[in-house]
Amino acid sequence: MEVSLTVNGQAVTSEVEARTLLVHLLRENLGLTGTHVGCETGYCGACTVHVDGTPVKSCTMLAAQVEGAEVTTVEGLANGELHPVQEGFWERHGLQCGYCTPGMIMTAAGMLADNDNPSEDEIRHGIEGNLCRCTGYHNIVRAIEYAAAKMRGDEPAAPDWEVV
Amino acid sequence: MATTTSALGGAIRRREDPALIQGHGRYVDDIKLPGETAAAFVRSPFARAKVLSIDASEALAMDGVVAVYTAADVDSLGPLIAQLSFAPRPLLNGGEVKHVGEAVAMVVAENRYLAQDAADLVFVDYDPLEAVIDLKDAHSDRVIIHEGSESNTIISWAAPFGAEPEDQQAVRDQIEADKSRDDTVVVSQEMINQRLIPTAIEPRRVLAEWNPGYRSLNVWSSSQIPHALAGGIAVSLGLPTTSVRVIAPEVGGGFGAKLNVYNDEILVSWAAQQLARPVRWVETRREAANSTIQGRGWVGTATIVGTTDGEILGYDFDGIADMGAYTQNFTVAIPFLGLFVGSGQYKMPTYWKIDCVATNTTTTDAYRGAGRPEAVYYLERIIDMYAREIGMDPADVRNKNFIPNEAFPGAVSPIGFAMDTGDYSTNLNELLEVADYAGMKAERDAARAAGRHVGIGLSSYVEVCGFAPSGLADLGFNWATYGLPTAFNGSGLVRVNPDASATVIIGTGPSGQAHQTTWAQIVSDRLGIEVDNIVVKHGDTGDSPMGIGTFGSRSAAVDGAAAYQAADRVREKAAKLAAHLLEAAEEDVVFADGGAHVAGSPDSSVGWGDIASIAYQVHKAPEGTEPGLESEVFFTPSNATWPFGSHLAMVEVDADTGNVEILRYVSMDDCGNVINPMIVDGQVHGGIAQGIGQALFEEAIYDADGNLLSGSMVDYPIPTAGDLPAFELHRTVTPTDVNPMGVKGIGEAGTIGSAQTIVNAVVDAVAPLGVTHIDMPLRPRRVWEAIQEAR
Ligand code: FES
Ligand code: FES
Numbered sequence: 010m011e012v013s014l015t016v017n018g019q020a021v022t023s024e025v026e027a028r029t030l031l032v033h034l035l036r037e038n039l040g041l042t043g044t045h046v047g048c049e050t051g052y053c054g055a056c057t058v059h060v061d062g063t064p065v066k067s068c069t070m071l072a073a074q075v076e077g078a079e080v081t082t083v084e085g086l087a088n089g090e091l092h093p094v095q096e097g098f099w100e101r102h103g104l105q106c107g108y109c110t111p112g113m114i115m116t117a118a119g120m121l122a123d124n125d126n127p128s129e130d131e132i133r134h135g136i137e138g139n140l141c142r143c144t145g146y147h148n149i150v151r152a153i154e155y156a157a158a159k160m161r162g163d164e165p166a167a168p169d170w171e172v173v
Numbered sequence: 174m175a176t177t178t179s180a181l182g183g184a185i186r187r188r189e190d191p192a193l194i195q196g197h198g199r200y201v202d203d204i205k206l207p208g209e210t211a212a213a214f215v216r217s218p219f220a221r222a223k224v225l226s227i228d229a230s231e232a233l234a235m236d237g238v239v240a241v242y243t244a245a246d247v248d249s250l251g252p253l254i255a256q257l258s259f260a261p262r263p264l265l266n267g268g269e270v271k272h273v274g275e276a277v278a279m280v281v282a283e284n285r286y287l288a289q290d291a292a293d294l295v296f297v298d299y300d301p302l303e304a305v306i307d308l309k310d311a312h313s314d315r316v317i318i319h320e321g322s323e324s325n326t327i328i329s330w331a332a333p334f335g336a337e338p339e340d341q342q343a344v345r346d347q348i349e350a351d352k353s354r355d356d357t358v359v360v361s362q363e364m365i366n367q368r369l370i371p372t373a374i375e376p377r378r379v380l381a382e383w384n385p386g387y388r389s390l391n392v393w394s395s396s397q398i399p400h401a402l403a404g405g406i407a408v409s410l411g412l413p414t415t416s417v418r419v420i421a422p423e424v425g426g427g428f429g430a431k432l433n434v435y436n437d438e439i440l441v442s443w444a445a446q447q448l449a450r451p452v453r454w455v456e457t458r459r460e461a462a463n464s465t466i467q468g469r470g471w472v473g474t475a476t477i478v479g480t481t482d483g484e485i486l487g488y489d490f491d492g493i494a495d496m497g498a499y500t501q502n503f504t505v506a507i508p509f510l511g512l513f514v515g516s517g518q519y520k521m522p523t524y525w526k527i528d529c530v531a532t533n534t535t536t537t538d539a540y541r542g543a544g545r546p547e548a549v550y551y552l553e554r555i556i557d558m559y560a561r562e563i564g565m566d567p568a569d570v571r572n573k574n575f576i577p578n579e580a581f582p583g584a585v586s587p588i589g590f591a592m593d594t595g596d597y598s599t600n601l602n603e604l605l606e607v608a609d610y611a612g613m614k615a616e617r618d619a620a621r622a623a624g625r626h627v628g629i630g631l632s633s634y635v636e637v638c639g640f641a642p643s644g645l646a647d648l649g650f651n652w653a654t655y656g657l658p659t660a661f662n663g664s665g666l667v668r669v670n671p672d673a674s675a676t677v678i679i680g681t682g683p684s685g686q687a688h689q690t691t692w693a694q695i696v697s698d699r700l701g702i703e704v705d706n707i708v709v710k711h712g713d714t715g716d717s718p719m720g721i722g723t724f725g726s727r728s729a730a731v732d733g734a735a736a737y738q739a740a741d742r743v744r745e746k747a748a749k750l751a752a753h754l755l756e757a758a759e760e761d762v763v764f765a766d767g768g769a770h771v772a773g774s775p776d777s778s779v780g781w782g783d784i785a786s787i788a789y790q791v792h793k794a795p796e797g798t799e800p801g802l803e804s805e806v807f808f809t810p811s812n813a814t815w816p817f818g819s820h821l822a823m824v825e826v827d828a829d830t831g832n833v834e835i836l837r838y839v840s841m842d843d844c845g846n847v848i849n850p851m852i853v854d855g856q857v858h859g860g861i862a863q864g865i866g867q868a869l870f871e872e873a874i875y876d877a878d879g880n881l882l883s884g885s886m887v888d889y890p891i892p893t894a895g896d897l898p899a900f901e902l903h904r905t906v907t908p909t910d911v912n913p914m915g916v917k918g919i920g921e922a923g924t925i926g927s928a929q930t931i932v933n934a935v936v937d938a939v940a941p942l943g944v945t946h947i948d949m950p951l952r953p954r955r956v957w958e959a960i961q962e963a964r
Contacts, residue, residue, distance in 0.1 A: 026286070028286070036202075036203075040205075041196070042196070042199075042200075042202070042203035043195070043196015043197065043198075044196070045200070045374075045375070045425070046202070047374045047375065047376070047425075047458065048458040048885075048886050049457065049458065050458060050459075050885060050886065050887075052458075052885070052886040052887060053374055053458075053886060055374055082196065083194075083195065083196035084195065084196040084197070086195075087195075091194070091195075095194040095195065098190065098194050099186055099187070099190045099191065099194055100186065102186075102187065102851050102852070102854070102855050104187075104190060104193055104194065104685075105426075105685030105686070105687070105855055105859060106373070106374070106375070106423070106424060106425045106426040106427075106683075106684055106685030107189070107190075107193030107194075107198050107423060107425070107685070108200065108373075108374045108375040108423075108425030108426060109374045110193055110194060111194075111196050114194060129899070132894070133894040133895045133897075134894075134895050136893075136894045137893045137894055137895045139894075140374060140886070140891060140893065141374065141894075142372055142373055142374050142426050142428065142859070142862075142863070142891060143374075143426055143685045143855075143859045144855060144858055144859050144862075145858035145859045145860075145861055145862030145863075145892075145897060145900065145923075146858075146862070146892075146893075146894040146897055147858040147897075147899055147900050148854075148855060148858065149894065150894065150899070168184070168851070169854060169902070170184040170850045170851045170854060
């Protein structure tokens with residue numbers, strides 16, 4: 010079957026099987042390998058993308074379900090610029106191996122679009138559906154706080170370490 | 174000759190991040206080759222069974238199925254043999270399978286979906302046999318798992334290490350005798366250090382491509398040990414090592430799970446050669462629980478005999494460790510790594526013994542900390558129980574029994590190992606100070622008075638890493654089994670290019686530890702070339718010096734030291750060339766600001782471009798200069814390193830539900846000198862999170878038939894952001910003297926310090942209710958039950 014949708018602002022049409030998952034459409038058919046697969050069971054969040062502006066785990070959707078939708082992946086989040094969340098992850102060491110990172114960034118960007126002044130608790134609960142095995146989340150939280158400050162036009166808090 | 178710029182110690186942003194945050198990182202599954210096929214495995218549903226027959230005819234008849242392979246097809250490759258071998262692992266088992274999930278057949282098809290469909294159509298007839306799952310049951314030798322062996326105990330490790338058995342027994346006898354003194358107390362507890370599933374967020378992936386013209390193999394694998402893997406594939410396939418190139422591109426977390434040469438890596442490589450088509454295997458999450466190693470899995474009894482005023486007279490540990498069905502890379506070496514730190518950073522006489530026992534479960538091997546978290550857990554739990562028994566503050570008990578500073582240099586642990594440097598009391602006392610321990614205790618006591626169940630937990634630790642001095646090759650720390658009789662050296666090549674940039678090629682690669690950033694800092698520090706002008710290459714056996722791998726917190730301390738020395742050698746040559754250009758004496762040349770000048774006259778300087786230019790055009794250089802400006806160094810340290818630290822936590826237990834909340838977590842780690850504090854902090858954060866995961870949530874649970882009940886991420890809950898607090902990190906700095914940078918290693922410290930810190934805190938919270946010990950993981954139900962029992 011054929012599915013037509015908009016991905017990162019571009020209209021695409023692709024041939025898929027009825028059972029093809031959205032994540033495979035993105036990765037295999039469209040070559041957008043920034044979206045990662047960690048579990049294929051909706052648990053780890055590594056595959057998170059935006060569908061019509063809302064973060065979804067793309068391993069839990071069939072390609073056929075996104076007919077006509079607008080999908081944004083990490084590659085298209087800021088189109089070559091850095092989204093404040095991406096900048097925050099870089100500035101505040103929000104990633105180590107980077108495998109959870111695209112999904113984590115998409116979830117955080119979705120969260121901050123709704124609320125650009127979340128408490129630490131709100132951030133922690135907001136990213137509970139995204140697992141990271143490397144960072145202990147400490148610096149992910151700091152990265153998202155950095156991004157939120159930037160989005161509000163505030164000065165981000167200083168990092169935990171001395172900057173040189 | 175001196176450098177005046179230093180990038181060492183700076184929290185510079187990671188150079189790997191721009192690609193990773195924009196989705197341009199390249200992990201194995203992001204690399205596509207023309208004509209690819211996909212592999213899937215048929216795995217045993219039984220923990221122990223004879224394979225009677227395999228019928229693949231329906232699978233083979235499917236459209237798009239390329240091949241189905243069984244044991245007979247791969248017999249000629251021989252089994253996989255580990256360094257300290259016990260039972261060779263068949264690549265595909267056609268005889269007696271020994272754990273659920275063991276592979277009996279491999280299907281190759283045109284794509285992943287078809288390969289999985291076909292694997293479901295391979296019918297295997299099994300004759301189930303009695304499996305031994307319970308560790309103590311296996312230890313009893315009621316049923317022998319491996320035909321031909323006399324015992325399920327593969328090997329026993331005992332300490333004082335290197336002592337004769339009778340001398341070891343003498344230590345034990347003295348401990349026994351001290352028990353009957355009237356000024357002593359004895360505290361003893363059997364404890365479980367449960368099995369864990371490493372759970373890197375990227376499961377394992379392998380892609381192999383055979384070039385029939387060159388008769389060479391390219392293999393991409395999510396591996397921590399590309400060189401060993403290349404050797405292992407070459408040995409199995411009968412190829413020269415030079416014909417196998419392994420590339421570990423971005424690796425999505427390892428934690429020890431990718432520190433193995435796995436059957437599937439060999440099989441995929443072999444199939445690519447057979448078919449002359451690329452073959453890819455992508456491990457599913459559920460499959461990973463059985464096809465990748467697990468960690469921990471100890472049960473043991475820790476005993477302290479000590480005086481009523483806090484002097485520990487002896488420590489006795491007697492344990493058994495679950496090896497699972499086979500021995501892989503380091504399986505039986507993991508408890509041995511625990512033995513290294515069996516007596517911790519304390520001075521009491523110690524007897525320490527562990528039996529390494531086979532069971533019909535997935536094989537265990539290195540998981541972050543690898544033996545050390547287990548050993549430290551027993552010791553630091555029992556010290557806490559002892560402190561409680563004699564009514565002394567646990568910090569005071571620790572301070573009283575530490576190996577004193579005067580013992581360094583030259584300190585030897587009671588268990589028999591020479592330690593590099595240590596300053597244990599300063600570290601602990603600084604933690605107590607910075608965390609306001611006195612204030613925390615007052616807060617806890619006030620909370621208790623108000624009817625809340627608040628507790629404080631403390632643990633100190635020493636670990637051992639930076640493997641390894643060459644001599645340890647004789648104890649199995651070598652890759653001979655993969656055709657590479659090399660000790661665990663460090664290696665690095667540093668090259669200044671004609672355009673004044675530098676290229677650094679290292680033998681180890683990261684799985685999140687930021688080698689590209691750290692190594693650029695090391696080389697920048699030595700040469701004064703800007704970090705942005707240094708490229709660091711890793712993970713490709715095709716162009717890197719023989720490297721051992723990233724594990725055991727060894728990369729910076731061993732491979733980093735190699736790059737440091739290589740850069741120094743480049744600088745020595747550059748100083749000669751600069752002296753020539755500056756018409757000065759070599760000793761007067763100073764490197765700074767991307768070039769060199771004569772000491773005292775920074776205005777007349779030459780850039781690295783000028784130096785490189787004559788290095789590559791030696792007719793302009795002093796007579797006899799060899800062209801080029803590079804050096805490759807292999808480094809062997811004089812000892813392992815012994816990082817240490819102390820961790821402190823405050824928790825609150827809801828006595829009605831058993832739920833544990835972490836109120837504060839404060840650490841004081843000492844990894845010697847620090848190259849990049851931001852990256853070091855990150856390592857500690859992640860390490861603590863994994864220790865807390867073990868303390869509170871994680872457990873690989875098998876049923877009596879050997880089925881893994883916790884094989885999915887739902888049943889095996891690793892910590893989420895909501896489960897964890899913000900961490901308060903601090904450091905003391907006690908440099909090591911076994912490498913030129915004074916760095917000790919930090920990858921595992923957080924994990925080694927944390928699990929018992931949390932358990933000590935939880936037990937402290939519920940001790941007023943009568944609880945003395947709870948086995949991990951301290952999930953609400955288990956805590957609640959312990960409270961009910963105590964009441
Ligand atoms: S891969 Fe989609 S949630 Fe894990
Ligand atoms: S950075 Fe490795 S899993 Fe999050």
